[in-house]
Amino acid sequence: MIHSKKYTLRLLDWLKGIVVSCGTVALMAIYNVIIESGTISIADWKQYAKIGIMAIIAYLGKNFLTNSEGKLASEPKAEIK
Numbered sequence: 001m002i003h004s005k006k007y008t009l010r011l012l013d014w015l016k017g018i019v020v021s022c023g024t025v026a027l028m029a030i031y032n033v034i035i036e037s038g039t040i041s042i043a044d045w046k047q048y049a050k051i052g053i054m055a056i057i058a059y060l061g062k063n064f065l066t067n068s069e070g071k072l073a074s075e076p077k078a079e080i081k
Contacts, residue, residue: 021056
């Protein structure tokens with residue numbers, strides 16, 4: 001397994017971020033069609049693009065600030081004896 005350091009992004013992080021973003025947009029479009037209006041307009045796609053961008057920023061931000069174990073602190077804590 002490839003371990004990534006804190007404050008780094010790998011290609012896989014970008015690919016997963018794109019998948020999360022596309023999934024978020026797809027779910028929002030489905031929700032809009034089923035629950036809200038039944039159709040999708042150009043204005044809706046502009047909103048979906050904003051949501052997709054925010055989703056990828058949030059995912060990449062989380063990966064940038066954590067190590068491969070998902071922990072914010074990259075240095076181990078000293079043991080108290």
